Amino acid sequence: MKPATAYYLILGCFCLAFYCGCTSYTFLESELQPHVWKKLILVHHWPVTVCKMNENDCNDPPQYWTIHGLWPDKVDDCNRTWHFDVNEIKDLLPDMRQYWPDVLHSSTNHTQFWKHEWEKHGTCAATVEPLNSQKKYFGKTLDLYQKLDLNSYLLKVGIKPSSTYYQMTAIKEALTSCYGVTPKIQCLPPKEGEEVQIIGQIEFCFTKELELRNCTHSKAESYMMQNDWHFRTEELSVCNDTLTYYPAQVHFYH
Ligand SMILES: *[C@@H]1O[C@H](CO)[C@@H](O)[C@H](O)[C@H]1NC(C)=O
Ligand SMILES: *[C@@H]1O[C@H](CO)[C@@H](O)[C@H](O)[C@H]1NC(C)=O
Numbered sequence: 001m002k003p004a005t006a007y008y009l010i011l012g013c014f015c016l017a018f019y020c021g022c023t024s025y026t027f028l029e030s031e032l033q034p035h036v037w038k039k040l041i042l043v044h045h046w047p048v049t050v051c052k053m054n055e056n057d058c059n060d061p062p063q064y065w066t067i068h069g070l071w072p073d074k075v076d077d078c079n080r081t082w083h084f085d086v087n088e089i090k091d092l093l094p095d096m097r098q099y100w101p102d103v104l105h106s107s108t109n110h111t112q113f114w115k116h117e118w119e120k121h122g123t124c125a126a127t128v129e130p131l132n133s134q135k136k137y138f139g140k141t142l143d144l145y146q147k148l149d150l151n152s153y154l155l156k157v158g159i160k161p162s163s164t165y166y167q168m169t170a171i172k173e174a175l176t177s178c179y180g181v182t183p184k185i186q187c188l189p190p191k192e193g194e195e196v197q198i199i200g201q202i203e204f205c206f207t208k209e210l211e212l213r214n215c216t217h218s219k220a221e222s223y224m225m226q227n228d229w230h231f232r233t234e235e236l237s238v239c240n241d242t243l244t245y246y247p248a249q250v251h252f253y254h
């Protein structure tokens with residue numbers, strides 16, 4: 001297999017609009033919050049890879065990156081009495097179903113997944129004003145996802161699901177040069193008999209002011225990334241700079 005090539009012709013144009021538009025959130029940061037976090041991580045996952053990791057539960061996954069969650073680093077379950085209420089996000093449901101589906105249980109409603117994301121992560125994010133209700137937390141996450149527009153960007157630069165492999169460095173460079181920050185890219189390591197890692201998640205990090213920042217890796221973060229919901233994300237790890245498979249289908253044949 002020879003590595004597929006990424007095309008950089010149109011780098012930087014679309015994505016830059018985002019940063020300029022998004023610097024206007026201000027709020028008072030309380031130093032007295034008991035649940036302290038420093039950054040938010042917007043996690044996209046590739047539904048085909050999620051399905052590969054959970055083959056019995058899943059069919060016909062979306063062919064676009066969907067939202068896994070918006071996670072404050074370091075903390076979770078910050079308010080166990082603030083229960084999820086799907087009625088509070090009624091207006092968002094069409095977008096929620098499209099962009100934030102429970103990819104493993106697509107034929108049922110996604111309420112259990114959203115409840116989990118709210119209770120584990122949303123209740124912590126809610127310590128800042130722009131995210132301090134269920135409607136704001138889910139709505140703002142959808143907003144950030146749509147502004148990043150990762151799917152369109154990847155297609156524009158020619159990075160699409162393929163039976164040829166990509167160099168991870170090409171994917172990283174394409175993302176970094178577009179967004180101006182380093183994302184964290186996670187892969188499923190090669191299983192025995194497989195040649196290559198499989199791309200699984202792309203994480204973008206934001207400050208408390210909801211501005212993009214670099215993602216940095218630390219022990220504490222990799223701990224809290226594990227075991228989220230039932231996606232078996234603990235099998236993912238930071239991608240190595242090697243050939244990478246970006247699969248179009250759950251099942252593939254050598
Ligand atoms: C937890 O959530 C409940 C319900 O929204 C709220 O009344 C309470 O003030 C919250 N507690 C903290 C510590 O934020
Ligand atoms: C989704 O399913 C749960 C049970 O798992 C049910 O309680 C809830 O009302 C359903 N929500 C919608 C919007 O259909």
Ligand SMILES: *[C@@H]1O[C@H](CO)[C@@H](O)[C@H](O)[C@H]1NC(C)=O
Nearest residue numbers: 187188189190197237239240
């Ligand atoms: C990256 O390489 C390390 C060391 O060889 C390995 O332990 C890890 O599983 C690899 N990660 C991926 C995603 O392949």
Ligand SMILES: *[C@@H]1O[C@H](CO)[C@@H](O)[C@H](O)[C@H]1NC(C)=O
Nearest residue numbers: 180181182211212213214215
């Ligand atoms: C992100 O890191 C790069 C170097 O890796 C640095 O040049 C850049 O200024 C950083 N950006 C932000 C927003 O911190």
